[in-house]
Amino acid sequence: MELVCPAGSPAMLRAAVDAGADAVYIGLKDETNARHFSGLNFNDRQAQKSLRYAHDNKVKVFMAINTYAQPESIQHWYDAVDLSADLGVDAIIAADIGIMDYAASKHPATNLHLSVQGSATSIQALEFYANEFGIKRAVLPRVLSLPQVKQLAAGSPVDLEVFGFGSLCIMAEGRCFLSSYVTGESPNTFGACSPGSAVRWEETPTGRNSYLNGVLIDSFGENEKAGYPTLCKGRFRANGNQFHVLEEPTSLNTLQIIPELEAAGIVAIKIEGRQRSPAYATRVVKVWREALDDFQQSKSSFTVKREWMEALGSVSEGAQTTLGAYSKPWQ
Ligand code: SF4
Incomplete structure (x- = not known):
């Protein structure tokens, strides 16, 4: 092969x-x-x-x-x-x-x-x-x-x-527009999921937060490896719990x-x-x-x-x- x-x-x-x-x-x-x-x-x-x-x-x-x-x-x-x-x-x-x-x-x-x-x-x-x-x-x-x-x-x-x-990713190839809901740009039409210009990092007393166009995608602890802020891999609050709602990296x-x-x-x-x-x-x-x-x-x-x-x-x-x-x- x-x-x-x-x-x-x-x-x-x-x-x-x-x-x-x-x-x-x-x-x-x-x-x-x-x-x-x-x-x-x-x-x-x-x-x-x-x-x-x-x-x-x-x-x-x-x-x-x-x-x-x-x-x-x-x-x-x-x-x-x-x-x-x-x-x-x-x-x-x-x-x-x-x-x-x-x-x-x-x-x-x-x-x-x-x-x-x-x-x-x-x-x-x-x-x-x-x-x-x-x-x-x-x-x-x-x-x-x-x-x-x-x-x-x-x-x-x-x-x-x-x-x-x-x-x-969550495997909807050619059909995922998640990124465009937050940034206006998706991989299918613009070629970028989570474009770099929309990404922001913030140091916090307990670690760091990642944002996409102002939307909090994840909060990482001090020693935790911080991943690039991708919508499908963010940790969000659902039913009172904060977790990888869509998919774990x-x-x-x-x-x-x-x-x-x-x-x-x-x-x-x-x-x-x-x-x-x-x-x-x-x-x-x-x-x-x-x-x-x-x-x-x-x-x-x-x-x-x-x-x-x-x-x-x-x-x-x-x-x-x-x-x-x-x-x-x-x-
Ligand atoms: S948001 Fe996730 S599933 Fe959608 S294109 Fe980006 S990486 Fe893939």
Whole structure:
């Protein structure tokens, strides 16, 4: 299986390539991708240089243009598609059917992948994107259990990529507008959940508070690790108790189901985290490279090493990992 790794900057791209990625995914410095944060992403020149570095090392580059275009500024999305095709990316990752239509008709030689933001969970949805836009691959949303992934893979008209590691949210990919209720901006249209300009920290006598556009998201104790203020991971008061009402901060980790994913015919494993650091890329990609290579050698005797879990645990949200929706024992 191909290891698809995040690159939020040229330095992170180099780190991912050097650590053993088979492919990296990047975004441009505007609202056309779902990680539109200041200081992140690539301008034309950086993209060109980074692409050369990746290709020189036989690593593919995918361009995420995976937000939903807005009528008044749709030219930004078209420009992003044109630039990506000119740069010679190995695929464009898109979700908006208007943008897919533009890419498919204007640049038929450029591969198209359906973004996780497209949230395709049925054979019919995959067939639609394959028939209408000729997508080569779809990234499955993180709402599916392992049996459901297997079922889709058995009948999919296109290659499938799944998430293997990284931060989880409440898993309404392409459909969550929580952030826009508080900041006016959501990942789907603007590319940013909890945009940095709306974030404020306040030191308190007992620790620190985090705010999003003036709304208290969490209060942390003195020695508690403070997470970025994300609405779905805030601690709110409900029924007289203050707790993670929607979801506890945690990261997905699927090392233990590598054999089942491969047996199902999954072609690629995606690592989340373009907003993280080059050091994160190095650590996570190294572990996954080693694990996938180890699996290729050992196959049926493959076991997850404790040091891999520890290394991934140390960069996980809330220092805890889960199999997420892959494991739904009640189904
Ligand atoms: S609010 Fe949470 S669920 Fe919604 S996009 Fe942001 S991180 Fe994801």
